[in-house]
Amino acid sequence: MIISAEERGMIEKSIKKQRVKAFFEGMLYLLPSILLFGTFLFYPLLRTIYLSFFLTTPGGSPARFVGLTNYINLFTSPLFLNSLQVTFRFVLFTVPATIVLALFFAVMCNEKLRGIGIFRMIFSSTMGISVAAASMIWMFLFHPVIGRFNQVLGLFGVDPIPWLVSTQWALIAVSISTVWMNLGFTFLILLGGLQTIPIYLYESADIDGCSYFYKLRRITLPMLSPTLFFVVTISLINSFQTFGQIDMLTSGGPNNATNLIVYSIYQDAFINFRHGPASAQAFVLFLIILVLTAIQFKVAERRVHYQ
Secondary structure, X not given: OOOOHHHHHHXXXXXXXXXXXXXXXXXXXXXXXXXXXXXXXXXXXXXXXXXXXXXXXXXXXXXXXXXXXXXXXXXXXXXXXXXXXXXXXXXXXXXXXXHHHHHHHHHHHOOOOOOHHHHHHHHHHHXXXXXXXXXXXXXXXXXXXXXXXXXXXXXXXXXXXXOOOOOOOHHHHHHHHHHHHHHHHHHHHHHHHHOOOOHHHHHHHHHXXXXXXXXXXXXXXXXXXXXXXXXHHHHHXXXXXXXXXXXXXXXXXXXXXXXXXXXXXXXXXXHOOOHHHHHXXXXXXXXXXXXXXXXXXXXXXXXXXOO
């Protein structure tokens, strides 16, 4: 069948109209999400970047354009460089420990044993405790006089440790509490991932006489790799954004030993009312998280085995 040029033009015009109509229909469905993201994500991000180039009034309004001065002051400030170092140490203390412990508990609780549901409930129970309540619990545990930790150490003749008031121990203490707070969520996600692994893989391995640790290394971990990748990414982002327990347990002290970047942003913006430098710190933190997440997707995702 031969189509004339005029008919071909009409068909192409009809196809374009259908594509435009489909585009606007799709945008109509996406409009609520776009409005929400624009209001609570994109606008605050752009506003933060804008304010980072200004000195501001105590109310947060731009007062004087200073260009890159806020950024230059940040990277020449010993206080900010210390916050940067403390933040990376905190991430190093919390993320691997949380994932390893959660994986260990999840593997144990994935076994078909009587009463295992009780242990699943115990290990996931930290999800139901707010950061404020959990921080108060750990504040009493770390108390230098009445704290349970020092009482247990005293039974072995060990001197009390000033957990939250020592520059040597404060970050470790906060990291321990953070691992405990994050353990429930990570455990639950990993346990869900373990329960999606097809049982026939283990049955085939049993027929071949494979040991438990061989199955763990060759079946469980490769099949769990998508879930592990998700958990590592989320845990890394959340650790950089930790604030509640820092504020309640140490308030960034002693001597800025636990002054993470997020807490430094809070101090600059809402205590010192220096919204320009605070916005610069927030944008630097955004870039750090963005770069690390991109590296994870570029490097670590290669080792992920999708079914």
